[in-house]
Amino acid sequence: MPSILIISDNEREKRILLMAFEQLGFDTVDAEPDRSSYINAVQFKPDIVLIRFPRYYHDHINFCKNISNIKNLKTLIIGYGKKLSDPEVGALHQNGVQQYLLTPIRFSLAMKYIENFFQQNNSEKLVWKKEGKEESSYLDMLLDKKVLPTKKISRMLEEINTIMAFPFTVMRVLKISNDPQSGAADLSKVIEADPVIASNILKMANTVFFANRNNQRINSIKDAIVRIGFSETKNIAMSIQVMKSLSSDANSLGFDRKKYWIYCISMGILTSMLAKKMAHLDKSEAFLAGLLHSFGIILLDECFPDLFITYLKETSKKMGLFWDSERRLTLITHLDITKKLFEQWKFPSDITEGIPLSVTVNKEFADNASLWEAKPGELTEEQAFAVLLFVAEKLAKACGFGSECDHFTTPLPHDLLSYIRFSPQALGKEFFDEVQRKISLYSSFFNTKITKSPAVQSDITVSVCSATTEAYFPIFPYLHSRGILLNILHSTDDLEDAECIEHLCIYCTTGEYQSSDHASIEKRRKRFQDRYSTELPVFVFCKSPPKEQEPDSLLYYFDVSCDIRLVDPVFEEILSNQES
Template sequence: MGQPIKILVLDYFKMPFFYKKFDVLKEFSFERTTSLHKCFIHLATKKPDIMLLPFIANENDPEQDLVTIAKTNKIPFIVINSDATQDMVVKSVRDGALDYILTSIDPGKFLTKISNILAKHGKIPPSHEEVEQIRLEESMTGIEKILTVLEKAKEVKAMPYTVARVVSLCSDPGSSAADIAKPIKTDAALSSSILKHSNSVAKYRGAPKVQTLKNAIVRIGLQETKETCMVHAVYQLFDKKDKTFGFDRYQFWIHSLATGIICKFLAKKVGYARLDSALLSGVLHDLGKMIMDDYFNAEYDKIIRIAATQKKILFHVENEILDTNHSFIGGKIAENWRFPDTITYAIKNHHDYARCFPDGGTTFNLATIVFVSNYLAKAMMLGSGSDFFVTPVPDAVWSKLGFSQTIPEPFLAAVRRELQDYFSLLKIPKLPSTAHPEPANKDMRILVLSNSQVANVYVRIYLSNNNYKYTVAGIAGIPESDYDLIIYDFIEELQPVEMEFMIKAATERKNSPAIFIHSGVNDILVIQKIHKSTKSLRAPLDMFSFDQIIKSYDPKNRQFTEVESDRTEEEEKETEE
């Protein structure tokens, strides 16, 4: 047996009794301290194999220096904390943590989790191989590996016969409710879902309770029967247990369902005939991520880590590492399931700007609807596909959807409400609230200044969905009111007249802290220096960073607490001078 694995623990939670349980183990050596100073000394002199650190909330916390030293010396670390919100976990992923463990964890499970993490990252030999992992030759290219996995996935991820039969019957105009009920009866869980959906209080309030499958199908109709069967089937096909830290499957399903629901609403708004295809395309748009996580776990772990720590778009990192991406893989799975070409095309191309907007956004195809819905779900902060970036779309798209001037609250409320229904239907344990989130700084007054014809829709979606009070203005004029926070949305280089206007606006409100969203335009430095407190975010906008900055703003003291910003070192120096 080799040397024991040295684990350094910064134990702010004072749990000596917990770590004492592992003293008898020869394969691990725990060094525990409650002193940050001693932790630095130990890190410098003994170089542990791995560290357990508390959650680090702010960039200026002294514990952040531990993370910096750990990264420099390539010492992996795990966060151990008394509680875990989504924000905490995402920040820990971005800091480079290998995992996030709660202090309430059972000692046995703790040891298993630590062992699995160490094995996954090559610190100890693996105790066993993952059942679903496919052996791939080292000499294979990325695309050869993908095609091998897709061939295997045909067997493992086949659409259940019952669901395939139901979908076929629902597409046959000669089928009756009784015909469709027959195959559904063979699947108890699916039968339960259909009955539950037909008795939804939100949709059928006051109607008598349906007792039979036949009547349930009649009530909800063939389209919703097909939708329910497909969503139920896909959800059941995949393991719910997280495999890659940073790819949270619970958050993935929130995002996927939200995207599908938004797809259906947008399809109806633009007159797209097949609403069932819209919903399914949205729910399945990120299906390839599940395949990659299941069968390429080591590679996907690397992809998630690079995208998170370097703040890169996940789609681009997938292409860099595997020569392909989740859209291509998802499209291939849709082909295997013999989905209609329109759905396959939408899944395969939902990140392809040229194919989604062939005429500048004047007309909508199904891929267009999925593209836009994906980013609207991100702007509403509904779950996560491990990527929070939103890409601008042509102004014509927002005009056609009616989002150019105002964000319709009924639309936002309907999305949240239907998402709640689907979570209940699929028996997903935690339900996202349908009520408005209540921001801590809800009473602050926000001004959104833009030099675009359509002020940033994603920003306005976020502010509306979180119940913030805001005003939008362009160079035509700004209301005289005082504002607690100004958001500058610079889509394009400022023209001289715009620059003059923006400088005047900033000077008149120099005591108001500001957030700058820009595409790298140089003019922002001039305006940033006018304001006493600023944060900067580059396009494409990272909604998680934007969310953290908004939450960190204290309108009483008119300042931000320390959170991440995309500002470069040059911008920081320029602003300080």
């Protein structure tokens, strides 16, 4: 089904256009002409963007340029508005706008351009006919805030249980993991009982990641376990069991199951790696908790696509947390569904309780409350899993490991990291290189190869100045995972006096942007300009940043807690300018 993103500040006009395209069978998404438009485009990957250009349209041009630069996205951008001069229309074309229409917009002409676009791209979406689509009988009930949350969850589980099979292999692997008397022979029997898992384990054992010097081929599961490793084999077996239970094709616009599975794998890897210093936690359970922490999302896509799309649109519009949009609209979240389903399946209670508890972690620290009044090393297993999942989620989203339903990131307080006995220094380039190496091990589960974060030239240097020593900012894993060389500055004095030649300077604070902060940054920029005769690009991450970006300025503002994808187009443009 074709999809279209409509961006306009004229609400009446937008409603008419939405109705017209919906009648033709389009999946429609609407957005305001602000930063959320870019997030909508990245999330939903529309075939068509129809954007109204107002009298002053500097931000609109930047949006179109950023959309046209997204890799592997074929989108027809149609602009419309008042009559423009030939040079102005030419500028639109240079920034990705293929067609420009005058208002009042001629719908038939817009459709002609759209039909030509689909024909040129040999698209099967060239069918303007609304398919008979049965709306979920639950949608109205689920969106009704007068209905008790417990009733909603119960009705949803009834639907889910008609399609979901009990994950026997996962439970058998966990049983082996918790039995100190079990070994490779027991694990081999479990794997051999499932032909799909067995074939994938053998396939992985014979990949270049595990091949020995003699390139000897592995033909038995026991030998495969020896080559891959006992713990790694358990994690792989559980991953395959989960992923094979559902197809790889998504039902909902704006959701990519393959990228979702990559995200889940990265969560399992991160959670198990972060759990290494917590001796009382089972590492296989930690992997499983990360792998399945957002399992309710895939169930929404499978069983309740209409509701799921409603959630996704609200999340992109607000540029916030997916579970926050869920709770705002229906008073329940996918985490509530996951918890109840896992209780039915008799999953370990520390995982079952830890998954929904993870969303309370950030609020505890935001309110300056002590985390359940526990000290580091005194957390219950449920609390420990909650902290692990919260930290792993923020790292995975900052690095762009796959994709869930939002990429909302927030600073991690050092006190929070101390609960899992991790220091910010341990979360450096080597740590994320190891995560990416492990993610690559799972590439054989997917039809497409899992690629690393965008490669960056090794001579690109970024200076990062943190105004506080009490938080680990999302921009650190974002840069580490891209192979960027970091020059860490510890104060505004260091910022002003730095002698390094950087390609980008980043300033981070958990508070509001103060005039003293701005003065230090301007001193650094002036000094750089005087010495190198070029302007220094600067990113500022702060609380409540200025909403408007100064035209032609290389000083960019971001909220310290934001959808990290907002950084991508500006960051990529700066890098491309440096390379050229």
